[in-house]
Every structure is written in C-alpha cells, then in structure tokens.
Amino acid sequence: MKVEKVMVIGAGQMGSGIAQVCAQAGYTVYLNDLKPEFVERGLGVISKNLSRNVDKGRMTEEQKQEVLNQITASTDLNDARTVDLVIEAAVENMEIKTKLFAQLDEIAPVHAILASNTSSLPITEIAAATKRPEQVIGMHFMNPVPVMKLVEIIRGLATADEVYQVIEDMTKTLGKVPVEVNDFPGFVSNRILMPMINEAIYTLYEGVATKEAIDEVMKLGMNHPMGPLTLADFIGLDTCLYIMETLHEGFGDTKYRPCPLLRKYVKAGWLGKKSGRGFYTYE
Numbered sequence: 632m633k634v635e636k637v638m639v640i641g642a643g644q645m646g647s648g649i650a651q652v653c654a655q656a657g658y659t660v661y662l663n664d665l666k667p668e669f670v671e672r673g674l675g676v677i678s679k680n681l682s683r684n685v686d687k688g689r690m691t692e693e694q695k696q697e698v699l700n701q702i703t704a705s706t707d708l709n710d711a712r713t714v715d716l717v718i719e720a721a722v723e724n725m726e727i728k729t730k731l732f733a734q735l736d737e738i739a740p741v742h743a744i745l746a747s748n749t750s751s752l753p754i755t756e757i758a759a760a761t762k763r764p765e766q767v768i769g770m771h772f773m774n775p776v777p778v779m780k781l782v783e784i785i786r787g788l789a790t791a792d793e794v795y796q797v798i799e800d801m802t803k804t805l806g807k808v809p810v811e812v813n814d815f816p817g818f819v820s821n822r823i824l825m826p827m828i829n830e831a832i833y834t835l836y837e838g839v840a841t842k843e844a845i846d847e848v849m850k851l852g853m854n855h856p857m858g859p860l861t862l863a864d865f866i867g868l869d870t871c872l873y874i875m876e877t878l879h880e881g882f883g884d885t886k887y888r889p890c891p892l893l894r895k896y897v898k899a900g901w902l903g904k905k906s907g908r909g910f911y912t913y914e
Contacts, residue, residue: 632744632793634658634715634744634797635658635659635715636658636659636660636713636714636715636716637660637661637715638660638705638711638714638717638718639653639660639662639663639717640708640718640720641664641719641720641721641722641748642662642669642670643669643673644676644775645772646662646664646673646720646721647673647676648680648772648776649718649720649748649772649776650673650677650702651677651698652777652805652806652807653718654677654698654701655698656804656805657804659701660701661703661711661714662674662702662703662705663706663707663708663711664705666706667704667706670704674699674702674704677698680777681698709738711735711739714739714740715740715744716743716744717735717739717743717745718747718770719735719749723749723750723752723870723873723874725752725756725757728749729757729759730760732747732757732758732760732761735761736762741763743766744794744797744798745763745766745767746769746798747768747769747770748771749769750771750818750820750821751818751821751878752877753787753814753816753881754767754768754787754814755787755789755814758787758789764788765789765790765791766790766791767789767790768785768787768790768795769786769787769812769818770783770785770802771783771812771818772807773820774865780807781810782807782808782809782810783818783819783820784799784802784809785813785814786811786812786814787814788814795811799811816877816878816880816881817877817878821878822878825871825874825875826875828859828871829875829887829890829893831849831860831863832890832892832893833890833892835860835910836891842858846859846860846861860910860911861910861911863903863909863910864903864909864910865903866903867902867903868901872893872894872897875887875888875893896909
C-alpha cells in the first residue's frame, strides 16, 4: 500500500507540525479541526515556520508556497473518504479519541490506516473502537515536530506487520527516525521522561532546592538542553499531570503518583508557557 493522501486531525501545536512535515515530503494533506479559526491558526503557524526557513536560506519563497499548496483546510471529517492515512493529534483524552476513531472507521476507505499521535494512551484500546484494529497504530511525534527526529511507532495488540512496515517507511520519507515500541502506558519516551519531571517537582515541593537550582543541576550535571521544570512548563503542566495519571492507573505503582504540587498548579490554572505561568512566569 502506498500513502499519498494524509488527513491530520487537530491543528494545534502537534497537528500543524505533523501537517507541515507531511506537506514538505510531498504528501497531499488535509488539516482538520472543529472550527475554521483553529485550522487558520494552525496554517498560520506552518506559514511562520516556513518563512523562518526562507529567511535562513533553507528554502525559497516558491518552495514555501508549494508546501502550503499541498495543505487543504478542513472542518469536515468526511474529507477522510479519499485518504490513505489519518493521523489523529486531538486532545489527549480516551473518550474523545475512541469516538473519533469509531467515526473515522465508518468514513475512511477500507485500505486506510488510522494512526494516533497519543503520547501515553493505549493504542489497543483506541483500536478496539474500530472494525479494523489491525490497521490502527501509534505515531508519536516529538515536539516541535519540524525539528525533532524521533517518531515512536506503537503497535497495538492487533496491528498487522504490513501496516507497521508502511508506517515505518512513510516516517522515513518525512526525514524522521522511526523506533518500534510495544503498547504499554507512556510507551518509552514518557515512561522515562515524566517520572523524572515528577521527581524534579517533588524535589522542589520538599524544599530540597530552588527551581533554578534543580534545572541548573540537570543542565550542567547531566548535559540536558533544558532543566526538567522548564521542560514541564513547555510541555504544559496539565499534559504532564495527565500522563502521570495514565502511568499511575496503567501500572498501579505508587512510583508514578503525581506530585501534589503539580496538581495544585494545574488547579490554579498555572499550566506553564501556554498560560503565561507555571514554575516560571512568561510574558
């Protein structure tokens, strides 16, 4: 099976990035979201990213225009009728995802592969909402998508080998490095990263050191490009909490218990960079 047309669902930070890399690789892309203004915002982000590449001499104005021409704005799920692959990058919520996959199962052509960009939810459970579980797979891109090389490819219990192969090959055409992962809570990336961030929050909560000191230790001592508390702010504290809750529930192990300080910040609406305040304050 050859992938030529792709629908990306969700025009937020992740979805717009996925749509951009797919369009840059020559795929015909539908960028879908609930409202036209959401799609427009996503297209605006893509245009801004491409303009930066033009300014740096990485592409010409004509090439930028060609990429934008590959993307069609969509607010109708029925546009999935002609696609070979759907990549869902909607909100990290099982109820929303299963409802979406059940709808897509009815709309998308029989041969189409349904992929989810979930960062922690079980692909097997998402696949169970469809009549084609063997064609459901996880494609977990990293943020920011145009820059980060890794894509975790997650096999559900029923994912067919040929479907995995198609997605692995397609991922390489995007200039990404696919890594095969089995379906466990948090996969590999977030199963390792989130408990580290959570432990950094506990270290702050228990008064071991200031937030600046904690971040400095991890940057200078462990050669991390940014400290865990800064990274948490960038990811979004609500997302960090949601993933920790998924790990805690999925494994039933107290080592994944979210720090009370993380809960408190989320309840206060201090979600990090996107809300202007998290562990740090942003203008």
